[in-house]
Structures are given as structure tokens and as C-alpha cells.
Amino acid sequence: MRQHRDELQVETAGPGLIEITRPVTQFVTGSGIGEGLLTLFCRHTSASLVIQENADPDVRRDLADFFARLVERDPALYRHTTEGPDDMPAHIRGALTQTHLSIPVADGRPVLGTWQGIYLFEHRDRPHRRRVALHLLGT
Template identity: 50%
Template sequence: MDQQILQIETAGRDFVEITAAVQRAVAASDTDVGLCHLFLRHTSASLCITENAAPAVRVDLETWAGELAPDSHSRYRHDDEGPDDMPAHIRSLVAGIELTVPIRDGALLLGTWQGIYVWEHRHDAHRRSVVVTVHGERRAR
């Protein structure tokens, strides 16, 4: 088993692709076949696997999330860090903070159009921590 913590800089509400960084962590583990588990250590951002070729998909996901959990809604009581505070928590719960991806031949077994993203739900930039834990059979030496 191998574990790394990735530090991901976000620029505010948007998607940051981390596929290459996760693949580097898998490669460094020398794991041939196994699982890569990702855990985001925050409550106002998410991890997701989504379309990595058409940026419009991510724009549409953000539009949908804005309708699901709009900023400054009168029903929210929690706004300690601003009008995007509670909506960010709701978005995080819906989208999730962990993923597991299979590994084969030392590589993430993602589909052709899949990428791994940190989805920042706050308007301000943040530094997010992603724990990458790789389990599996190591390559023969």
C-alpha cells in the first residue's frame, strides 16, 4: 500500500483536473493491479469523474449545481463564511468527497473521456488536500 497527499490549488468555483497527478501517484507506487482511493479533506468542494474532452459538460454541471443550491438563498442559516458557504456544503454532499478507480498494468483504468476533478464550490481560491491511497499487487521486480 502507498499513500500520498496532493495539494491542489483552485481559483474559485470551477473544476481542476487532477488525473495526471493521480496517475503519477499510482506510477510511483509500482502497483500493477489494484485500486486507487481518493479522499478530499474538505466539506465545501468535491471529487468527481466526468467528461474531460468537452468543457461545456462542466459548465452545464455548474449551472445544474447553481439551481440545486443557489447562493444567498433565504432558507440557509449557515453563512459564516459568506453567501456561498451553505451552498458549497450542499454541493459537496451531493457530488461526494471520495472516489475509487481500478488500476491495471500500473495505470488508472479510466474510460476514454473520463477525467478526475476537484470541483471547487466556493467563489474564492482555496488549497485543497486529496489523499491518494493505492492498494494492490506490486509489479514483479
């Protein structure tokens, strides 16, 4: 059994989904591990990770719009408003999605479906530098 780890830095411009499939795939192919399990972990509480369709950009826009409707940015609804009106809604959106993903690796590549991509989902209004831990265990 071998393992390989690294950290991916993702620059965001505000709310939305940022595809990270390419750098994640480069991490896997560069590891020399052919079969195993890849774990991705978002090191933040106001951003998350999702696997979603990567063919039609309307999917990403619709998801972002849905979450904006689902979790309002009204500061009157929350006690935690220290970091601004988008902070607590971002934490709620993060709780509704995921901070980690597990993806099988076969033949030296992440096993994803034809239309699947890996995304960091930014929930805050202003730009951030997000960190995603990558860990691959296998042979």
C-alpha cells in the same frame, strides 16, 4: 499486498471543476503497484471529487452552471452563514456529489474510460488550497 499513499494539493480559483487526472496517474505509475485499488479522499466539506468527461470543456461549464441553479446562494435560505453566502450552498453541493472515489488500477494505471477524467469540484467563490488524500493498495 503493498500500499502507497500521498497527498495532492490543488489550488482553486473559485467555483468549477479542476482536472487532477495527470497527477493522480503519476502517483499510480510512480508507486510500482501494477494491480490494485486506488482511493482518493477530498479532505474538505465544501469541495468534492467527480469523474466526468474530459474531452469537451462545455461539460464542466454546464455542470457548474447546473449546480449554481440547483443550490441557490441566497443567505435568507440558510442558518449557517458564518463564512459568507457561498458557504452553506457549497456544503450542500458537496453533499450531493462525493468526497471520495475508488478507481481500479490495472497494468500500473488507473482504469478510466476513454473520455473520463478525475476532477476536484470547487464549490466556494474564492480561491482555496484543497487537499486530496491518495491511497493505493495492490500488488
